[in-house]
Every structure is written in structure tokens, then in C-alpha cells.
Amino acid sequence: MKYTICGMNKLLSFLLLITLISCSTEEQSTKEDLYFRFEINDSTHLDIKANLQANSFQIKNGIEKIEMKEYVSFNDHFSARFPVFESYIMAKKKGGQYTGYYIDSSRKSPYQIPFTSIIKPKPSDAKQEITWKYHIRFSPKTANEFEGLGIFKRYNEQIHATVRTETGDYRFLSGEIQNGQFNIGCIDGSHVFTFKGEIKGDSIQGHFYSGKHWSTSFVGHVDIDYELQHADSLTQVVDSSLFDFNLPDLNGDTISFQNTYAESPAIVQILGSWCPNCMDETRYYVELQKQFPELKIIGVAFERSEITDTASMALNRMKSDLAINYDLLIGGISRKSVASETFPMLNKVISFPTSIFIDKKGVIRKVHTGFNGPSTGKVYEDYKTETESFIKKLLAE
Numbered sequence: 001m002k003y004t005i006c007g008m009n010k011l012l013s014f015l016l017l018i019t020l021i022s023c024s025t026e027e028q029s030t031k032e033d034l035y036f037r038f039e040i041n042d043s044t045h046l047d048i049k050a051n052l053q054a055n056s057f058q059i060k061n062g063i064e065k066i067e068m069k070e071y072v073s074f075n076d077h078f079s080a081r082f083p084v085f086e087s088y089i090m091a092k093k094k095g096g097q098y099t100g101y102y103i104d105s106s107r108k109s110p111y112q113i114p115f116t117s118i119i120k121p122k123p124s125d126a127k128q129e130i131t132w133k134y135h136i137r138f139s140p141k142t143a144n145e146f147e148g149l150g151i152f153k154r155y156n157e158q159i160h161a162t163v164r165t166e167t168g169d170y171r172f173l174s175g176e177i178q179n180g181q182f183n184i185g186c187i188d189g190s191h192v193f194t195f196k197g198e199i200k201g202d203s204i205q206g207h208f209y210s211g212k213h214w215s216t217s218f219v220g221h222v223d224i225d226y227e228l229q230h231a232d233s234l235t236q237v238v239d240s241s242l243f244d245f246n247l248p249d250l251n252g253d254t255i256s257f258q259n260t261y262a263e264s265p266a267i268v269q270i271l272g273s274w275c276p277n278c279m280d281e282t283r284y285y286v287e288l289q290k291q292f293p294e295l296k297i298i299g300v301a302f303e304r305s306e307i308t309d310t311a312s313m314a315l316n317r318m319k320s321d322l323a324i325n326y327d328l329l330i331g332g333i334s335r336k337s338v339a340s341e342t343f344p345m346l347n348k349v350i351s352f353p354t355s356i357f358i359d360k361k362g363v364i365r366k367v368h369t370g371f372n373g374p375s376t377g378k379v380y381e382d383y384k385t386e387t388e389s390f391i392k393k394l395l396a397e
Contacts, residue, residue, distance in 0.1 A: 032052040033049070033050075034050045034051070034098065034117045035049055035050070035118050036048050036098070036115045037118045038113050038114070038192060039113065039114050039115065040211070040212060041212065044183075044196055044209060045183070046183070046187070047120070047176075047183070048060070048185075055071065057071045057078065057080040057089065059082075059089075061171065061172040061187065061188065062186070062375075063160065063172060064186070064374075066188065066189070068080035068081060068082060068089065069081075076092055077090070077091065077092050078090075082188070082189025083189065083322075084190075084317065084318050084321045084322065085188075085189035085190045085273075085274065086104065086105045086314070087102065087103065087104045087106070087190065088102070088103045088105070089103075090103060091117075098117035099114070099117075100114070100115055101114055102187065104190075106304055111211070111213075123155075123156065123157065123158055129153055129154070130154040132150075132152040132154075133149070133150070133151055133152075133223065134149070134151075134152065134204050134220040134221065135147070135149065135220055135223040136148040136150050136163065137218065137219055137220065138217075139216045139218075140217065140218070144216075146165060147166070147228070148163045148220075148228075149164045149165075149228055150162075150163045150164075150204070151163075151164075151376075151377075157176050157177060157178060158176060158177075159174065160172070160174050161195075162376055164372055164376055164379070165228070165370075166231070166234060166369070166370060167350060167370035168277035168353075168371055169371075169373060170186070171188055171193070171276055171277075171373065172375045173185055173186050173193065175195075177199070180198050180199045180200060181197075182196070182198070182206075183195075183196050185209075188276045189276075190276045190279075191211060191276060192212075193208075193209070194208070195207075195208050195218075196209070197218070202221050203220070203221050204218075205218065205219045205220070206218060231368050231369050231371075231372075231383075232367065232368055234350060234351075234367075234369040234370075235348070235349070235350060235354060235367040235369045236346065236347040236367075237345060237346060237347075237367065238344075238345065238346065238347045240345075241345065242258065242362040243257060243258075243268075243356070244257045245257045245300075245343070247300060247329040247330060247331060248308070248330050249328070249330070250312045250319075250329075251312075252312075255327070255329055261296045261298060262362060263360055264294060264295070265296070265359055265394035266295070266298060266357075267285070267288075267295065267297045267355050267357055268300060268355070268356040269298065269299045269300065269354075270300055270302070270339055270343070270349060270353055270354040270355070270356070271299050271301055271302075271353045272301055272303060272304070273315050273317070273318040274303070274304055274314075274334065277353060277370065277371045278352055278353045278371070279322065280373030280374060281355070282322050282324060284373075285297050285326065286324055286325055286326075288388070289325050290325065291388070294395060295391055295394075295395065298326065298328075299327065299329065300329050300330075300342070301328055301329065301330055302331045302334040302339050302352065303315070303330070303333065304334050305333075306332075308330065311330055312330065334352070336348070336350060336351075336352075339354075346367060350369060351369050351370040353371050354367065354368065354370070355371075357390065357394070359397060360394070365390075366390075
């Protein structure tokens with residue numbers, strides 16, 4: 001299958017129109033477990049497991065399952081939208097094979113990654129787990145070098161992994177390893193991450209791709225004692241005055257922190273609807289708000305669009321898809337420099353998300369930079385325990 005950009009946009013618009021009329025105009029008769037091979041470049045691909053049923057489509061990143069609720073099939077085509085993000089899977093079936101594109105319509109220029117369905121043998125049921133912990137350096141020996149912590153779990157020829165950095169994690173990575181060569185990644189609707197490399201003894205090296213638009217090399221070695229800096233130590237408070245801001249809500253009304261949220265413990269969440277780590281954090285904050293209704297959580301979003309109506313539309317979609325039960329405000333365009341200007345009481349904003357914890361007196365008690373979500377296992381569970389303990393302390397004061 002080959003579409004022009006114009007042709008794809010027309011087909012996508014048509015399919016989405018059909019979605020509004022009916023959940024599905026032509027149902028698939030059987031359940032299909034598939035692998036889609038996304039072509040990152042001429043020498044690199046990413047294989048992602050998918051499940052196609054009569055009225056649903058599901059992407060599987062290791063143990064993570066992403067339900068594509070806006071799904072429609074029409075003749076030999078189907079399309080499905082990722083939750084939260086402005087990204088789609090669109091495909092056509094011919095001769096028993098699917099061909100199509102991952103399309104991210106939130107970017108300024110048309111952005112697409114082609115894929116085809118492939119057949120893979122079923123993995124062996126007998127599994128022997130081997131776990132490696134790597135101290136990883138990205139863009140090594142350059143001015144842009146940064147560090148990460150990789151947790152790789154091998155089950156025969158399968159790998160489930162995640163890579164943490166000081167500003168977030170690369171979520172649920174999965175793939176295969178053969179003769180020391182591995183190819184793992186994930187697709188979450190905002191990014192298509194691919195790690196392609198080689199394991200030799202205690203060392204690891206390779207290349208990391210973020211879709212088709214950015215890549216860098218990485219090297220690493222086994223280090224069971226390596227830890228990243230604590231997320232509460234990365235951003236500093238430089239002005240201890242009473243915390244305040246004046247920002248528009250999704251209806252365009254200006255909201256003052258002091259007039260609206262004062263005298264209650266609060267978390268101000270700096271986020272973006274385009275950010276997967278923000279999505280993971282938001283899911284947790286939704287549960288936190290249910291657990292502590294007297295706590296005020298306020299999301300301040302920095303969006304890719306400078307047009308207020310477009311930003312509000314993206315945030316309303318996020319609010320609906322994630323069932324957000326706290327207020328969302330608009331901070332501006334999605335630049336860290338803009339977020340830093342919006343919150344001058346901090347030395348700088350270095351990550352989306354960043355959370356500011358404020359006590360009943362309006363004093364900032366701590367700033368948590370980035371977010372390590374469910375893919376990080378114990379790190380995520382420990383963070384939840386620490387956070388809930390800290391909130392109980394703020395409420396008791």
C-alpha cells in the first residue's frame with residue numbers, strides 16, 4: 001500500500017467520520033494476534049505485538065496493553081487512535097497481510113512510520129529469567145552526554161526492559177535477543193522508541209532511536225550499585241515567598257492559586273498532554289485525588305500548540321481519556337524555558353513532568369522532577385509509598 005500525505009489525510013478523516021457514525025461499519029470475523037514491523041530506517045525496525053478483534057485494536061508493549069478505543073474498520077481498511085495523544089494506526093489488508101502507517105498528527109509537519117504485519121513463531125513456554133542492571137551513557141564523550149539506568153530481564157530469546165533517566169523512564173520496552181544482538185522498544189502514541197545493540201559480557205552498546213527524527217549512541221556496563229540522583233534533589237526553590245500564579249483554565253477564565261487553592265495542601269503538576277511520563281503520573285494522581293479528596297491537585301499544562309483553543313481541545317481529550325478529577329490550567333507553549341518563566345520561584349524547570357508540593361501556608365515543601373512510572377516496578381511502588389506518607393504529613397499539620 002502506498003498513500004500520498006494528502007490521500008492519507010483524506011482517508012483518515014473519512015475513517016474518523018465513520019467512527020462518529022458507528023463503532024464499526026464492517027466487523028472482523030475472527031480474533032487476530034499480529035506482529036507489526038515498523039520501519040525506523042533502512043537498517044532498523046521495531047516489532048510490536050498487536051491484537052485485532054471485531055470492535056477493538058490493542059497494542060502490546062511487553063506487559064503493557066494499550067486499548068485503542070476509537071477504532072473503525074471499513075472494507076479492507078482500519079484505523080485506531082491512541083488514548084490521549086494525536087496519533088493513529090492506519091492500515092490496509094491485502095493478500096492476508098496488513099500494511100500501513102503510524103501517524104502523529106500533533107507535529108507541525110506530516111509524520112509517519114510505515115509498517116507491515118509479519119508472522120513470528122510462538123515463544124517457548126519454558127522461561128529462564130536473567131536480570132541485568134546497566135549504568136548507561138547516552139551520546140558518550142559529547143557535550144550532550146546524559147546517564148541512564150537500564151533494567152533488562154531476559155526470558156530465553158525475549159527481553160522485557162526499561163531505561164530510567166533522571167527526568168523519566170522510557171516505559172515498557174520489549175523485544176528479542178539473538179547471539180547477543182538485541183532489538184527492543186515500544187510505541188505509546190507519543191513516541192516510537194527503539195534500542196538496537198549488542199551485549200558482550202558485562203558491557204552493552206548500541207543506538208537509541210526516537211522514531212525517525214532523532215537518534216544517538218549509547219554504551220554501558222553492569223553496575224548493580226549505580227543509582228540516579230534522587231528526583232527531589234534536581235530542582236531548587238530560589239524564592240520562598242508565598243506560592244502564587246494567575247493562569248487560564250480550559251474555559252479561558254483566569255485562576256489565581258491564592259484565591260482558589262490556598263489553605264489546603266496542594267500538588268502543582270507541570271505537564272503536557274503530549275508527554276507519556278506525564279500520562280503515567282496523571283493516572284497515579286487521579287487515584288491520589290480519590291484517596292485524599294482534601295488535597296488540591298492542579299495540572300498546569302504546556303502544550304505544543306500556541307493556539308489556546310487547540311491546547312484546550314488536547315487537554316479536554318486527555319481529561320476525558322484519563323478520567324482526570326482535578327483542575328487543568330494552561331501554562332503556555334511546551335518549552336522548558338516558558339515553564340521556568342511561569343514558575344520563577346524555581347531555579348529552572350528541567351523536565352515534564354515536574355511536581356511542586358505545597359503546604360497549607362503556601363510554602364513549597366519539595367519539588368519532584370520527572371516521573372518513573374509502572375515500568376520501573378519497585379521504584380514506582382516506593383515512590384507511591386513515600387508520596388502518600390508525605391501527603392498525610394501535610395494534611396496533619
